Amino acid sequence: MSADVMSGNGNVKLPIYMDNHATTRPDPRVVEEMMPYFNELFGNAASRNHEFGWVAEQATEQARERIAKLIGANTKEIIFTSGATESDNLAIKGAAEMYREKGNHIITQATEHKAVLDTCKRLEKYGFRVTYLPVQKDGRIDLDDLKRAMDDKTILVTIMTANNEIGVLQPIREIGAICHERGVLFHTDAVQAVGKVPFNVIQDNVDIASISGHKIYGPKGVGALYVRRKNPRVQLVAQIDGGGHERGMRSGTLNVPSIVGLGKACAIANEEMAEEGKRLGALRDRLREKIMGQLDEVYINGSMEHRLPNNLNISFAYVEGESLLMGINDIAVSSGSACTSATLEPSYVLKALGAGDDLAHSSIRFGLGRYNTEAEVDYVANRVVETVTRLRELSPLYEMAKEGIDLTKVHWAAEPTH
Amino acid sequence: MAYSDKVLDHYTHPRNVGSLDKNSPEVGTGLVGAPECGDVMKLQIKVNPETSIIEDAKFKTFGCGSAIASSSLATEWVKGKTVDEALEIKNTEIVKELSLPPVKIHCSVLAEDAIRAAIGDWKKKQGQEKSAPVVQHANVVQQA
Numbered sequence: 001m002s003a004d005v006m007s008g009n010g011n012v013k014l015p016i017y018m019d020n021h022a023t024t025r026p027d028p029r030v031v032e033e034m035m036p037y038f039n040e041l042f043g044n045a046a047s048r049n050h051e052f053g054w055v056a057e058q059a060t061e062q063a064r065e066r067i068a069k070l071i072g073a074n075t076k077e078i079i080f081t082s083g084a085t086e087s088d089n090l091a092i093k094g095a096a097e098m099y100r101e102k103g104n105h106i107i108t109q110a111t112e113h114k115a116v117l118d119t120c121k122r123l124e125k126y127g128f129r130v131t132y133l134p135v136q137k138d139g140r141i142d143l144d145d146l147k148r149a150m151d152d153k154t155i156l157v158t159i160m161t162a163n164n165e166i167g168v169l170q171p172i173r174e175i176g177a178i179c180h181e182r183g184v185l186f187h188t189d190a191v192q193a194v195g196k197v198p199f200n201v202i203q204d205n206v207d208i209a210s211i212s213g214h215k216i217y218g219p220k221g222v223g224a225l226y227v228r229r230k231n232p233r234v235q236l237v238a239q240i241d242g243g244g245h246e247r248g249m250r251s252g253t254l255n256v257p258s259i260v261g262l263g264k265a266c267a268i269a270n271e272e273m274a275e276e277g278k279r280l281g282a283l284r285d286r287l288r289e290k291i292m293g294q295l296d297e298v299y300i301n302g303s304m305e306h307r308l309p310n311n312l313n314i315s316f317a318y319v320e321g322e323s324l325l326m327g328i329n330d331i332a333v334s335s336g337s338a339c340t341s342a343t344l345e346p347s348y349v350l351k352a353l354g355a356g357d358d359l360a361h362s363s364i365r366f367g368l369g370r371y372n373t374e375a376e377v378d379y380v381a382n383r384v385v386e387t388v389t390r391l392r393e394l395s396p397l398y399e400m401a402k403e404g405i406d407l408t409k410v411h412w413a414a415e416p417t418h
Numbered sequence: 419m420a421y422s423d424k425v426l427d428h429y430t431h432p433r434n435v436g437s438l439d440k441n442s443p444e445v446g447t448g449l450v451g452a453p454e455c456g457d458v459m460k461l462q463i464k465v466n467p468e469t470s471i472i473e474d475a476k477f478k479t480f481g482c483g484s485a486i487a488s489s490s491l492a493t494e495w496v497k498g499k500t501v502d503e504a505l506e507i508k509n510t511e512i513v514k515e516l517s518l519p520p521v522k523i524h525c526s527v528l529a530e531d532a533i534r535a536a537i538g539d540w541k542k543k544q545g546q547e548k549s550a551p552v553v554q555h556a557n558v559v560q561q562a
Contacts, residue, residue: 320456322482326421326429338456339482346456358453394435394486396460396478397453412452413535 012379014330020215020310020369021164021192022334026261027217027370033264034219037257045254046245056256063263070266071190071209072200073226079246080259083223084191087210088115088158090225090250091187094236095156095208096123099185103153109133109141109170110352111163115210116189120158129153135352138303139168146178156185161193161209165336165349165365166302167311169193176205185234191215191223195269196308197277201226207234213258217370218265222258225250280368281309283377287366288312290381295388297401301336301350301363310368315350315359316384318398319391324364327387331380336363358407421483422517428487433494436476438462446540448532457481457525459489461532463496463504465540470500477532484522488512488529501537 017025037059045060047053064075081087096106108120110132120130131149133141141159150157157179162169172188179186187208193199194209195216201209209226213219227249228234242251292298297317313336316324321337336347338361346360366380392398397407421429437460438445445464451457458481464474475493479486491512496504512518512526 318480320481320485323429323486326426326483337482356454357456361453361456394432394478395480396449396458397480399437399460399478407453412454412458413450413531 012373012375015332016330016372016376016380017332018366018368018372018376018380019332019334020367021167021365022367023214023220024217024369025371026214026219027265027268029268030218030261030264034257034261037260041256043256045256046243056254059256060254060259060263063259063266066263066267066270067211067224070199070270071194071211071226072202074229076247077201077226077229079225079227079249080254080262081223081225081250082221082252082255084113084189084210084212084215085115085223087212087223087225088113088187088189089119090236090239091208091210091227092116092119092156092158093123093239094249095185095187095234096128097237098235099155103155105129105131105151105153105155107131107133107146107149107154107157107159109135109159111135111139111165111168111349112158112160113164113189113191116158116160133159137353138306139163139166139301139349139353140170140303140306141175143171143174143178146175150178150182150184154182154184156187158187158189160189160191161199161204162190162197162308162311163302163349164192165334165347166313166353167192167308167367168302169197169306169308171306172206173204176207179207180205183232185232192308195266195273196310198273201228207232208236211262213262213265216262216265216269219258219261222255222262224262276370277309280372283368283372283374284310284312284366286374287368287377287381288314290378291384294381294385299355299359301353301355301359312366312368313350313363314366315355315363316388317359317362318395318401319388320361321363323391324362324384324387327391328380328383331383333367333380334365336365337361424491424516425483425487425518428490428516429483432477432486432490434474434476434490434497435478437478438464438474438476443467443543444540446536446538446543448535448537448539450531450535451481451528453480457485457528459485459528459532461489461492461529461536463501463536463540465501467544470502472496472499472501472504481525481528482522484516484518485525485528487516488518488525489532491515492529492533496533501540504533505537507533 043052043056045056064078068075176186190209191212207228211224213222299315301313321335322339338346350360440447477489479489509526509530
């Protein structure tokens, strides 16, 4: 599975993992701290009458503190879940059910994760009204659109902090302020942002926030939900019934080893985020410059200014994404191409930017992470440039464009049916 | 997704990449698919007017690895065949040869379409010269 290859600045080990928005490799320090909780420290955190339970509870409480510290919350405001999908479901369905008397209108936006969009769609079936705000070309919502969408039935706004495909940061502080002025709750899916960029629930006016373990060098299958306790006090209706764990909001025996891992991941992020952000930002910019310096007709999707430091999402015109992935198969990245998606539709996120389906098919997402090196970035840039160049030689579209044909004016034999 | 060895081989070493003079009366050009769909194939054939044998074929494809492989294979298969023999090539044969999974069958369909479109274009050119375009065109439709 691996080989050492000389590339410019030194050895790189193949394959290279550069898909850190999908998941991250657990930090060895995280794994180490989890281990005893799979073994001798196996107690149930809800067992109140013996040592095994106390030790487990202490471990989960330390994790709660570490998460709370990273996001500026109080420990009592952290609810453990099975992951961010559950967190999003609990936040949105739980708030919708709790505040139904007050109103039935929810506002979200087009480039949210499916865990949010599909949850909202489900609520529409139950009689809720959902506004899906469009995004601008840079991937951010227009705050005036948000204000206009609000009415006296609006109970919840759910808008992500950072997008998982294009890394674009939404103006959450302003969104939160607008919500608070109007007494509307603000939930944000902060999965990609927490531990990567500063995120503070007080300063950012956030009432409910979803967090994932495996996006921040922690384990999979664990997440958290921040639920504000005052100004305003947020209540959610539990979506899983049972023993009344987690202040009655999420029943189920706590997944102690994973919670310990999530806590440790947050503690590390708290210590290292500032420096790591700078390092990854520099690597990302190096990758971008090397690619864009050697290829024409390459387009960055989404704002570069308001963006996670570790994200780069590029469309390589006239080259289809899956074939590009095939050519760089010693590098793990993702594409917005339909061929790589389960639905066989090109990325709805890129479509929402108005880039056109053709550019969505041609997009590659690079997600840099803790373990990427400069030598890897150089290797990736070279492989991408080489493969795009080769595939353009193979592309009838590139040939036509070079002949001066306007591809948008061509009547294609197979017009899309959608 | 795991690709078959044959798809990988065609992707890594595509056969007959390039372009023929689309204005030549001996050349038929098929351009099928659409950029919005993520697949565009251009397949060209050069036909000997005396024998109707396809003497050369070239392709260029924008699309996934299976689309590239399907069109590369199509150029290999049409070469040396007469136009009528080439029209017999079925997408299912391409699927079989390349071991394409169900989600990639459309790539083989597109390759078959590209062959037909190229032959149709060539026949149209021939027809114009022989001033019998309607009949030729009808032939193509029937076979399609």
